[in-house]
Amino acid sequence: MTSPLASDFLARIENRQAVIGIIGLGYVGLPLAIAIGRANFRVVGFDIDSRRVEALNRGDGLIKHIPNQPIADAIAAGRFEATADFTRLSEPDAILICVPTPLTRQREPDMSFVLKSTASVAATLRRGQLVILESSTWPGTTEELMKPMLEGGGLRSGEDFFLAFSPEREDPGNPVYGTQNIPKVVGGDGADALALAARLYDAFVSQTVPVSSPAAAEAVKLTENIFRSVNIALVNELKVIFEAMGIDVWEIIDAAKTKPFGYMPFYPGPGLGGHCIPIDPFYLTWKAREFDVTTRFIELAGQINTAMPRYVVDRLAEALDRRFRRGLNGARILILGVAYKKNVDDTRESASFKLIEILEERGAVADFHDPHVAVIPATREHAALAGRRSVSLTGENLVGYDAVLIATDHDGLDYAMVARDARLILDTRNACAKAGADMTKVVKA
Structure with a gap:
């Protein structure tokens, strides 16, 4: 000292x-x-x-x-x-x-x-x-x-x-x-x-x-979260490519991660959530403008990740059309999970909120079930959703929905029951397959 x-x-x-x-x-x-x-x-x-x-x-x-x-x-x-x-x-x-x-x-x-x-x-x-x-x-x-x-x-x-x-x-x-x-x-x-x-x-x-320095410590935090954002964007893009080819991206990741070096598994989803990964990269892109530096790679990752909720809804619309010859307008959709990640009650920047808004823009009725979130809290970006309550997840309720969209793969949910009683499931987390549920009515997205 x-x-x-x-x-x-x-x-x-x-x-x-x-x-x-x-x-x-x-x-x-x-x-x-x-x-x-x-x-x-x-x-x-x-x-x-x-x-x-x-x-x-x-x-x-x-x-x-x-x-x-x-x-x-x-x-x-x-x-x-x-x-x-x-x-x-x-x-x-x-x-x-x-x-x-x-x-x-x-x-x-x-x-x-x-x-x-x-x-x-x-x-x-x-x-x-x-x-x-x-x-x-x-x-x-x-x-x-x-x-x-x-x-x-x-x-x-x-x-x-x-x-x-x-x-x-x-x-x-x-x-x-x-x-x-x-x-x-x-x-x-x-x-x-x-x-x-x-x-x-x-x-x-x-x-x-x-x-x-403090600036170095600040840069460390952004580097950690940009690393995740970029890699999640990469696997989200691979998901889109492989789905077009009829290839299961989850199978590919599981096989690739057996390599003991040179590969680290990241997983696709319906969009980014949480306070860090969807936000922190843009703090660096903003600051970089002061130095006349473009951040194309970071911004491209952001574009891919923010496009995922609309991609998921498009996949759901396609699945409804193929199974029931109907569109989203007037359809009743149950979202499983509004927390941004499994097993917590944290809804900050949750992609589920965007999914609900897009579904309702397209004429659907969207409810949700989340064992950790009884009521959607007030947020700046999704104020209209505040106060909505989680519905019960029962076989009787499930048959009243045209489709179930799994957005958050909470542990403890009865995915076998969902796979049995739901009319159609769009699974963005591979939750049904991981639970060993019947995949007959499941579409991965």
Whole structure:
């Protein structure tokens, strides 16, 4: 440590006297709060949603795949509390910002949540605090956007306070990898900021991976998600090609992944979902324009992936015409799954919402069943769908639909019953085949 301020902060980390603040108590911030609390730090969580704050202080995280017991344990031990009072941001020694970074309708970065959070921190910033952004964003955000705001009151980064970026790597519902055993990439604004941020994360994660700057850490996160986006786009395009040839893309992938080197399996679907993969690549394409650099490969992948919901609906229309000599207009369709991935209640950027909208544009009646999502929540992009309720998945209900469209392959669903009682199934996840169900009425897409 090169300064007494940094040395004092390090000591507070080592003896667990440091108080950690987390802004945003959702899919990223809440697991982080639990992990930090387990490492015997006191955590103060900040959220603008007073309903969430009240629920958390009762021990209810409101997220199905995150158990409530660790929250209740942390509260009972005096290691966690939630608040909507952002004037208390002067209390924590370290502040971790875990807020959404969505896209606008023009597919440009919407930094409003980061800006508001940074403004709240700046209003109470005191000497010795460590501020870390975890939200996925374009390279340069921490130093170009946040740093000037935080220094607006006269304090200087690296001298009076410390600033870093460490990208979240949460995978909701992953039974193997969680906050504590996923390595943390860290980039600091100066050597002290890097050392302090890395030491803080060392206290509750398995490994920290220091990089040269916040911009480098921001670029790591985008690289990870662009890698997935591009490879998913590739396999989605292969699906379209192979289906035209009468070849099952799922069979091809299963055979190809037996090669022990030079190949990694990715799987097709009805479109991208989740907060990261459909969004993060466009943060880099936007920033690249500043440097007169085109991002054709990334944008092409985005075009392929965003075209998948319409391709799936076209395949469903073809299947209805071939089986029943009827079109989508007036057809009753049941969507299986509105969560963006299996076994969670996370509906962010779910392709199922787009599928419902396209189906209804074409005159169909679209219902859904999801064992993890009882009611579609309010969203900016699909406001008209808010409040719709999951219908029961029974044989009696199934016979009332012209087709079932499997969009999310949740475990625990009775795919054999669906294959038996549905009139037609369009399966975008190969769920019926994996379950060993009768494939007579199944069309893959």
